[in-house]
Amino acid sequence: MNEDRRRLLKQLGAVAGLSLGAGYVSLAPSGWPLSLKDPDGERGKPRGTSLRLPEKGFAVDPSGVLPHLGVARGANVDAMLKAAVDAIGGIHRFVKTGDVVLVKPNVAFERSAPLGATSNPEVVAALVRLCREAGAAEVRVADNPIESPAACFARSGVQRAAVDAGSEVYLPTASDFRMLETPGATHIARWPFFWRPFQGVTKVIGVAPVKDHNLCRASMTTKNWYGLLGGRRNQFHQDIHGIIADLALMLRPTFVVLDGTRVLWRSGPTGGSLSDVKEGRTLIASTDSLAADAFGWDELLERKGELLPAYFEKAAARGLGTPDWRSTNVREIQVG
């Protein structure tokens, strides 16, 4: 008798406990602890976190006297890069001891370096070494290519060059992207951004080849930031000039290097034949990527006199640079 009663009480307790517990979590107002209440379905939706890059970008304080554009011509990549960077103030103006530097080459396609579709690995390596010598604590190299990332980095030679020069290469995987907010951007105000290599970064340097481009006419340092985005990039062509102007707004670099050692003057941006490439023997360092790109358009793609692609004007209208590079302070150096 006693045992039956005990069992009945236990069962009643279990039933009451479970129903009260279930009732609490489903009916308690959403602020209460353990509440799961979701009357309109809003609470159950995924909530993505988004991030922003620093307000002023990664640029250093502007200088009133130093040239905006350093142009070095020659054959020795290390000497040319040093001369070009020296012309705009020297590497110590940009990279300080302890900086974490992100170098962004263009490794969009699986092409060997001589085909000119990717940044010259020698230039990437020279840039990494330069940052290392300036005291950078860490140099990272990252890009989100069109073709398979590992293969692009391997075949272009950027992987080996970057690692040998003392940097770490970041290849994109699906979990490396976060939503980036770029206030004021027309199309990419919120867009998935290759975030993992950016964690803790204090300086960003772009190094882009000079390439013909089927749609936007020319792909150089400004278009290069395309490789930091993920998501549905194949929609960008619907307003490519608007997108490039957005890219210029999204990422304001410490400085950029326009890699004119080779020029992919036709069949861009993929190329594929040595006949599409010509010798450029030029490296440009600049704090103004629009000026650098305009220089590349006139002098390297040799399209002087042709109307600049529309993205120059759109980006310039946002105060992001000076396409009229001749009006800026330019220093040209012949190396060796």
Add this chain to the structure above:
Amino acid sequence: MSASPKSGSGLPLPSFRPSLAPNPDGSPWWARTFRITNVRVVSQLFFFALFVFLLSVTWLSRLKGYPASLFLEVDPLVSFATALSTHTVYRRLWWALFLLVPTLLLGRVFCNWACPYGTLHQFTGWLFNIRNNKNRIDQNRYRPLYQTKYVLLGLFLVLALCGALQIGLLDPICLLVRTFTVAIIPAVDLGLVSLAGQGLSAASNLVFKPAAPEPRVFAGAWFVGALLVGLVGANLLVPRFFCRVLCPLGAFLGVLSRWSLWRIDRDVTKCTDCDLCLKGCEGASDPQGALRKSECFVCFNCIDDCPEDALSFRFNPLPSISRLVKGSPKDGTATLHGLPVISKNLGVEVKAPDVPRRRWILTAALGVLAYPFLRYSKDVNRRGFHPKAIRPPGSVAESEFLERCIKCDQCLNVCPTNVLQPARLAVAGLEGLWTPVMDFSVGFCQLNCTLCSEVCPTGAIQKTSLEKKLGLGAFAEVGPVRLGTAFFDRGRCLPWAMETPCVVCEEVCPTTPKAIGTYDEVFTRWDGKSVTLNKPYMRPELCIGCGICQKECPVIDDAAVYVTAVGETRDGDRTLLLTGKKSA
């Protein structure tokens, strides 16, 4: 299993305190743990680890010089069946000799010492074993059901002789490589990546596909996964179900092992017919009576379990003792070489598989019938080839492809862009099920990549140099390998149908000059805005069918530019253009 102490022999249970004293029977101390069955477990672990390791190096950043397809290349059923279907032994398939020779000497040692799928089955059976000894002995008796594998083997070999290679459906190595590629590796990587995301960064070093830009997906992965669960789960009903009932490689090795020089031998002057040898018998090979050589996996559990030391693995034991026995075993007067015979059962071996001759004839008849059923299904027939059966670069013409492809899916495993997918029934029929096809909604064929041709063990995808794929150097005359041809669907194309600029397809087209050109037009849109529309068109002489245009097309659900197989260079009858027709 083998970890259990030797029962009934008077040995003490192994203690945790190591003692170097000799055993009561005088054997040295290490004989307690250094038993042949423990050596076997180590061998199984080694080969399983090697198998997983080789799968993990089947990836651009890890491949180096490893023989990634080693297990497939030493599989004698693969080389024998492809020799039947192609009359050749491709590239490294002669490596099957490394397995053939030990089988001819020792029997089916592969099954219980090296086969990774066998190890998986045995491990599952051991882990979930809830049977008592009596039940285990009953479960390990031979059953006529175990003939099935020989019928399947015969069917597959007759089909191979006709030119339809189907061993890959059930060959354990093909099956396991496919299961890993399509179902296990994506699942493991998903788990490891999410662990790494939780802060356990060491997990990211273990992923199978490092730096894969997206998680890998495969058509019909659920089915391949369900088959794994079903076949491995069957061990709970019948121990080693797959190995005993279905495995065509086991059947093949079983047929060969009739000539093996070593086998388990039972000493009838010691055997008390207690049947304890059946407790752990993996192959259900009747060690308690006349040993079925073709069924024995050489696991040595019977030797371990025998309380009378009546069993041993011996070179060239007597094939029959009944003539040597004097007296009658029935009334207990029998003697052998002067020793009294204790066992009532005087049978010692059954050489050949237990398949009656009429069953072999049935098998052959089934094979001859099945061939036309398979091949004259429209999808794989010359007359009705499927537009989406786009084969990887270097593939031979379709009918030869079906003579060679073992559906192992190593090519899918190594493909960096995930474009290679296991063919579904709708695309390739039953004959081409799980063979590789390219799905350009998932990936694209990367221009400078020939990895699939590198790992293909049977030459369905022939080893192809980059020069050959791209039509450079010595191959300039022949031209590049074309996988198919791209077509525009102007009704879905943004510049053609929607007054919207686009031409991603032209940007990514990798040929030079580009196979996609544009008609450029300044156009006044419906809202009065002026836009430049670059309306794309194909230059079919230049298109190689790589599919990157389809992959990158922003009309993602049903792309406005898409590739079909017509124009592929592997088959002279499937060209598209009159001009530029070259012999492949």
